[in-house]
Amino acid sequence: MSRAAALRLGAFAGALALAFGAAYGIGTAVDPIAAADTPSQSQEMGMSDMGGHDAGGQLPGLAVSDAGYTFSPATTFFTAGTKTALRFTITGPDGKPVTQYTKTHEKDLHLIVVRRDLSGFHHVHPTLAADGTWSIPFTFTAGGTWRMYADFQPAGLDKNITLGTDVNVSGLYIPVPLNDPAAVTSIHGYDVTLAGTPVAGKESQLTFKITKNGKPVTDLEPYLGAFGHLVSLRSGDLAYLHNHPAQHAEPGMKGGPSIDFMTTFPTAGTYSLFLDFQHAGAVHTAEFTVKVSSTGTTIVPPTAVPNHEEEAHEHEQPVR
Ligand SMILES: [Cu+2]
Structure with missing residues (x-):
């Protein structure tokens, strides 16, 4: 405006x-x-x-306002490296901040923050004040245009809504290309493999398997009501996809090494997948680049334990 x-x-x-x-x-x-x-x-x-001449109509996350609900950040200007407070409201059809929500994946609202080159992914849970203001301390790690998504279900509405807004972060900006598509990625000493045959416009199963030092991890902890939480973003417009975990997880249960999700990629294209999983009290995020075609492309996980040296060379991303 x-x-x-x-x-x-x-x-x-x-x-x-x-x-x-x-x-x-x-x-x-x-x-x-x-x-x-x-x-x-x-x-x-x-x-x-x-907008939505894609299969499935307007995709989530592309609009700042939808179904009468509007994502209203207190500011859209930030400085990289400075701890700040992300503060926003969701205003409802009556123009007032929404104060009542229905929990999805155990939370009233999920906030996803990622730079528009799909680097710097964060999935956080802000705190709701009585007046409907959401806030959370946050530090943008680098400059650029970032996107914030609010994923929530207002009380009384029978569907989930994901709104998105861009924010401007001053500071050094060096765009980061996506990793090449690969069936394995490593994060904090865990190796995560991906298997499945995604087809544009059809629901398909994605299976992630988590190993550490070559051994299957069989004591994953519940995180947000499942053994993993998956966010997929379409490269190019950053449309946001909902992914449904195939298994539910209650506190005290142990899961792994495999986690299944049912996902519908709306179109052919390149997608970034961010899998959050919890083990030994810490949440880790494994990132994948997936190419989806209209005929289906099978992602074949490696049969052998990943070669860490080769991986570090290929993906340039392990943090150990
Ligand atoms: Cu969340």
Whole structure:
């Protein structure tokens, strides 16, 4: 909106330049540009309104406002490396902050924060104040345009909503390319393999298997009502996919080494998958790049224990 305002201001300045241009002998080049920009921007907005010609209609996470609910951050400007508070409200159809939620995956609201190049993924759970303000201390690790997703279900609504907004973080920005698609990734000494045959537009099962030092991990701890929590984001527009764990987990249960999810990738394309799992009291996030085709591509996990040296070379991401 402020950009549209700036555009209008630009057009106004252009008109002024036109009015006084003759007297001051300055060009009028600004004006045609502003005039040309205005219709192209409204066309663009019209396109995004039609949005969901993907299978399944408008995908979650692409809109800041949907079904009468709006994601309203207190600010969208931050500085990298500075501890700050992420503060926002979800306003309802009555224009007031929502204060009552139905828990999904054991929480009233899940906040996902990731830079638009799909690096720096965080999945956190802010605190709700009585007035409907959500907040959580947070430090953006680097500059760039980041995206925040609020994944929640308002009380009284029979469906889950995921809204997204971009935020601007000043600081050093070096874009990070996605990892190549691979069936194994490593995080904090755990090796996680992925198996499945994702097909665009069809529900398919994804199976993650977790090992440590070559041994299957059989005492995964429940995390958010399951033995893992999976977020998938589509590369290109950062659409947000819901993934449903095939098994439920109660406190005290032990799981692993395999965790299954049912996922529908709406279209062919490249997706980033972020699997959160809990073991020995700590939550770890394994990242995968998955290419999805309309005919189905089988992801074959390696049969042997991963070669750590080769992996470090290929993925450049293990943190040990
Ligand atoms: Cu969550």
